[in-house]
Each structure stands twice: as structure tokens, then as C-alpha cells.
Amino acid sequence: MTEIRLHNSKTRRKEVFVPLDPGNVRMYVCGPTVYDRAHLGNARPAVVFDVLFRLLRHVYGAGHVTYVRNITDVDDKINARAAESGRSIGDITEETTGWYLEDMAALGVMEPTHMPRATGYIAQMIAMIAGLIESGHAYEAEGHVLFAVESYAAYGALSGRSVDDMIAGARVEVAPYKRNPMDFVMWKPSPEGLPGWDSPWGRGRPGWHIECSAMAADLLGDSFDIHGGGNDLMFPHHENEIAQSACAHPGVEMAQVWMHNEMLMVEGKKMSKSLGNFFTVRDLLEQGVPGEVIRFVLLSTHYGKPMDWTEAKREEATATLKRWYAILHRHGFTARLVETLRQGGQWQADAEFAGVLANDLNAPGAIARLHVLSKGHTAPALAGFAHGLDMLGLVADWDRLGEMAGIAAAEQVVPDWVGPLVEDLLARRQAARAGRDWAEADRLRDLLNAAGVNVTDVGGGASWSPGERFDPAVLEALR
RNA sequence: GGCGGGUUGGCGGAGAGGUUACGCAGCGGAUUGCAAAUCCGUGUAGACCGGUUCGAUUCCGGUACCCGCCUCCA
Secondary structure, eight states, X not given: OOOOEEEETTTTXXXXXXXXXXXXXXXXXXXXXXXXOOBHHHHHHHHHHHHHHHHHHXXXXXXXXXXXXXXXXXXXXXXXXXXXXXXXXXXXXXXXXXXXXXXXXXXXXXXXXXXOBGGGGHHHHHHHHHHHHHTTSEEEETTEEEEOGGGOTTTTTTTTOOHHHHHHHTOSOOOTTOSSTTOEEEEXXXXXXXXXXXXXXXXXXXXXXXXXXXXXHHHHOSSEEXXXXXXXXXXIIIHHHHHHHHXXXXXXXXXXXXXXXXXXXXXXXXXXXXXXXXXXXXXXXXXXXXXXXXXXXXXXXXXXXXXXXXXXXXXXXXXXXXXXXXXXXXXXXXXXXXXXXXXXXXXXXXXXXXXXXXXXXXXXXXXXXXXXXXXXXXXXXXXXXXXXXXXXXXXXXXXXXHHHTTSSOOTTTSOTTHHHHHHHHHHHHHHHXXXXXXXXXXXXXXXXXXXXXXXXXXTTEEEEEEOTTOOHHHHHTTO
């Protein structure tokens, strides 16, 4: 069995992964707050932990992994969005959740086993909060319920901070009702017009952190294997989750392994609206950047390092994927062939590929291995390559490889009349070549190139494909 | 100020205490009427200063610079 090693933020070391229960490997990843389109940075953890999900399924069996990624649908940003747009909160969260799932699906992200909505777990949150009050880890003050950080000695262990240092930093909001400035809200009052639920402390809504503690416990148990998210969540979000869960479930650790992906930059700078380099996944898709290309770029830097999105990387990823899809297409890969290979026992992971990927999710290393594997000369020899590509989630559709490679056109892009016209021009060029009239042959090819049609001589004939700058309007004049 | 991460060849980007990362670009070659595509081959590294070691880009210490978090944020 492939040995998985993961960098554990909690111990700051790479450790051999040993699941609590190999029959049910459990992972929780912090999902989106649904108030707007997912930006590119949001996509990184979704893709990274999707690869981990796929790897775990590969190693432990598809039916033996439970992956939970929550939807935060109660939050002040959502309330603000509703207030400014005049729309209902439910409309906004429902629409945004749909967008998120669409966009992630376009990036080849599989649906997690469970996608709990915070609003569906209010009762569990209230129960957990009540328990924490009872055990002396939380207190009620002016309609709020706060977690008392001083009641949990290990507070700050994950992010390497001490309560004293943080207070010294003195950038915390000091509310008069807090016993300690670092105490954080688990429940707060909701005025009329804002989402609220009845609770022992009056009508209110949960703080941000409690939802993850409650939902993880409900769906994965008091102790589970992996908890993931962006490293900006390490403090305070994950620290607070740990505090709540540890105190609610004494004696067990919430998660065995904590994983954090590094942040994303754009052209060397932090993505921000003011710099004008802020964009959403949808923006890229609408510009015609295929989801697999975005995914490939996201995976070509190790998740633990800051990653820079650049135009150059986008172009290189596009070229690489096209080449790879063309190789598979040329060797007849289709869903049917994959199934045949599977039945013949030839649909196997390349051991080195799997080993590299299992080494703390080294996707860039795995991609490097794919370059080597791509040099196979027969379909069976390429099975490991195809399998690896699939494990990275880079094959959207085995039956559309030609199209994905840019060899065969997507029908909707190329008008019906183009085919016969191009074929006719190629036939005339073929005749010219046969007559050794190179000037005429080159003139015809230049004509096609000008319309963005790539001409490739193959043996005695020639094939064509619409290129990136394909423009039917130029051909229109030739009809 | 506190905590954490980084610095690899023209560019991107990995692993490993000693043996080719890999890709792109470049260069040379094969193929081609010429292109394109494809294939083969190939050069260039490890911020700086010390230490440990037979041997360090890889471990340890220090310096410089960069970045993130400490406030909603993936």
C-alpha cells in the first residue's frame, strides 16, 4: 500500500499518515462563505484537498473515505450583501452556493461526501455551546456567549502564539463584556431583520467558528483524521475550532493532522481589488481558459508554498495539456478504452507517480513524473500516464480528448460551412503540392493560417484544426 | 513587536546528505519542398557567512532580502 506522508501544521513536521480507522478515513475542509463568486484564491484549497480526497480514495478505497466541506451560509458579509441588494438572504446563499459548485465542478473538483450548511446545524451548535457553558469554558455576557480562552491551556498551540503575546499585540477588539480580550464569540444576539434562532440566550446567531466544530463532530465524530484549509484560517479560525472542540470533547484530539495551503498571488502581488488583479474563477472560464488549465496551474506549485498565477504559466499549462490530450487521443483513449484497460487489469497507478504524490501531496513532482510517463508508445504503456492524469483530476471527459487537445473542434465554435470550405482549400493545396507548385501551396496555407486554422501535414495528406485565433469571418470572404 | 514560510539554472518548479528532477525557452540533430507538429541529444543552479561530515544545494547556527498571518479573508 502506498504510504502517505503529510505535513502536519500542528507538529510542523511531515508525518506518516495513519488513519484512525482505515475503513473510514475522515477529512474536514473549511468551505466557502456564500456571499459572492469564488475568486481564484478560493479555488486553491478546493483543488488541493480534492487531490488529497482522490489520493485517499485510491489508497483506502473509494468507499472508505468521508470528506466534509461545509457551506457557511450565516455570516455578516451575507447579511450586508442582502441589505445592499434588497434581496433575501436565502436567495443570495442559494444562488452563491450554486455558483460555487458550478465553478468548482468546472475545475474538476469532485463533490465531497457531505456539504453541510451551517444553518442546518444550529441545534448542534447550541447544544455544544450549552455544554461549554456548563463545563466552565464559556460564559454568557450581554446576550453574547463567549469562549473563555483562559480555560483552555493549550490555546494558541496550533499557530504558535500565546494569549499574552496576542494581548500585547493589542489589535483585538476590546469589548467591555469580555473577561479576556482574546475571548471570542460563539453566539451573538440578532436584532429584528437579521437571521436569528431561539436559544437559551435569546434570539441570536452563531459566531463563525462554532459551526465547524459542531458540524465536524456531527458528521465525522469527536476525533477524525485530517482538517484542512487556507493558512490564513490558522488563526483565529482553526485555533478557535480546536479550543471549542477540545473542551467539548475532553480526552480526544479533534483532528490528527492539520493541513494548510499557502496563499495565492497574481503576477507577484497579492490579489486585491485595488491592484486590479482580482478575478474570479468564473472570469477566467468566461475568458475561455479551460477549467483543467486553471487546475493544472494550481497544482503546479506545491500547496505549502505561495503560488503565483501568471499569464506565462497559463500559457505553458495550456500547451502541456494540449500535448498530453493529443497523445492520449492519438492512442485511442476513450471512456471505452479505459474500461477495457480496467477490465484487463492494466488500469493501474504508476508506483512512482503514486509515491511522489503521496509524499505530502507533491503535485508538481507528480506532474514531472507524468511528463516521463507520457513518452509511452502504446495504449497499455500509456495507461499509467492516463491513470495519473485522472488521479490529478485533469481529464474532464475521456470522450472529448480530441476536442480538449484542440485537434477536433468544438462543434458550437465552428460553423457548419467551414469544414467543407477548408477541406476544399486543402485539396487545392494538395494538388498544388503534387504539381510541385510550392508558391501556390504556401499561399493556400497562409490563407488558412490567417483565419487561425492550423494546417498539419501528415504523411501524404494534411489535417487541420481551428487554432486559438480561429476567425470564421476571414474564411467567410473565401466562400 | 510576536508567530510562521521562503530565497534553486534564462524562466517555472521538485525530491534527495553522495548518483539525470521535470517542464518551458535556448542550442545541435532527425524528419520535412518549406513550415508546423513530432522525435533524439545538450549547456546553464542552489542568496550570503560559518559549523557538522569523508562528502551539503539537502542537516545546524547566523546575516541579508522577500512574503504571509497577528483584523473579515482560502
